[in-house]
Amino acid sequence: MRARLDTLVSAALQQGSAVPAFTCYDFTTALAVVGAAEAAGRGTILLVSPSTAATPNGLRLIAALRGLADGASVPVAVQLDHASDLGVIAGAVAAGADSVLVDGSSLPYEDNIALVLAARALLDTAGTDTVIEAELGGLAGDEDRAFGSDAAGSAPAAGTAGLTDSAQVEDFVARTGAQLLAVAVGNVHGKYHGEPELRWDVLQDIAVRTRLPLVLHGASGIPASELVKAAAMNVGKVNFNTELRTGVLETLDARTAAHRRDGENLQGLLAEWDVSARAFAATALATLSR
Numbered sequence: 362m363r364a365r366l367d368t369l370v371s372a373a374l375q376q377g378s379a380v381p382a383f384t385c386y387d388f389t390t391a392l393a394v395v396g397a398a399e400a401a402g403r404g405t406i407l408l409v410s411p412s413t414a415a416t417p418n419g420l421r422l423i424a425a426l427r428g429l430a431d432g433a434s435v436p437v438a439v440q441l442d443h444a445s446d447l448g449v450i451a452g453a454v455a456a457g458a459d460s461v462l463v464d465g466s467s468l469p470y471e472d473n474i475a476l477v478l479a480a481r482a483l484l485d486t487a488g489t490d491t492v493i494e495a496e497l498g499g500l501a502g503d504e505d506r507a508f509g510s511d512a513a514g515s516a517p518a519a520g521t522a523g524l525t526d527s528a529q530v531e532d533f534v535a536r537t538g539a540q541l542l543a544v545a546v547g548n549v550h551g552k553y554h555g556e557p558e559l560r561w562d563v564l565q566d567i568a569v570r571t572r573l574p575l576v577l578h579g580a581s582g583i584p585a586s587e588l589v590k591a592a593a594m595n596v597g598k599v600n601f602n603t604e605l606r607t608g609v610l611e612t613l614d615a616r617t618a619a620h621r622r623d624g625e626n627l628q629g630l631l632a633e634w635d636v637s638a639r640a641f642a643a644t645a646l647a648t649l650s651r
């Protein structure tokens with residue numbers, strides 16, 4: 362069923378839970394995620410990468426995800442992830458995305474605010490009721506590839522690199538009017554170099570300064586024992602991408618030959634893709650649920 366992202370996340374937080382969000386580059390993965398959410402009786406979020414949304418076929422995928430979300434037996438939101446291009450944002454929302462991460466986190470502070478306001482103005486003009494997540498503090502790494510340029514080492518090890526400046530939180534939230542806030546607290550996109558070191562002290566400092574639900578990106582690689590603490594810090598949405606891809610690709614590596622021998626059985630191979638993605642989503646849903 363259709364759900365507003367902020368409503369979905371706030372309802373979960375009231376129960377001490379967080380909602381997992383999964384990047385879907387394809388419909389097979391999205392079916393598996395929604396299937397896992399329905400089996401768990403929990404809401405979930407389908408994320409679309411801006412690289413996907415920037416193509417005509419990507420917009421068709423968003424429309425398909427919209428239909429999948431609306432027909433699900435649990436609340437499902439469809440969000441455009443990490444967008445900084447107003448044209449891509451407008452296209453994705455027109456295609457069916459109900460929420461957008463307007464990401465100006467790599468820009469200077471004032472430019473970040475200006476981007477969020479420009480996106481809000483654009484979406485209001487279009488007459489949409491789109492939920493906006495904004496991001497304060499830059500995350501290291503590449504959203505779409507595990508071994509991005511600076512994913513190997515800088516952010517977690519350096520301790521303070523790219524961390525959200527909690528002193529800016531109240532001003533940023535008030536001026537952007539964002540409905541969710543993505544933070545950088547030692548989390549990275551892609552694979553962690555060594556042990557991830559989440560700065561719970563920084564997260565707590567942020568959480569006391571705003572009532573907005575917080576969002577943790579780059580959760581792949583963060584141990585479940587750490588993730589279970591998220592909701593207590595008002596983190597109501599946790600984004601997963603890399604580990605989901607890792608599992609699917611491992612499955613395809615291991616099983617393609619057998620299905621080739623079995624009469625070029627693509628359907629059989631897709632069923633194994635489903636099992637892999639569904640198991641990952643089920644684990645994330647269980648980890649974040651109270």
Ligand SMILES: [Zn+2]
Nearest residue numbers: 504578579600
């Ligand atoms: Zn992200």
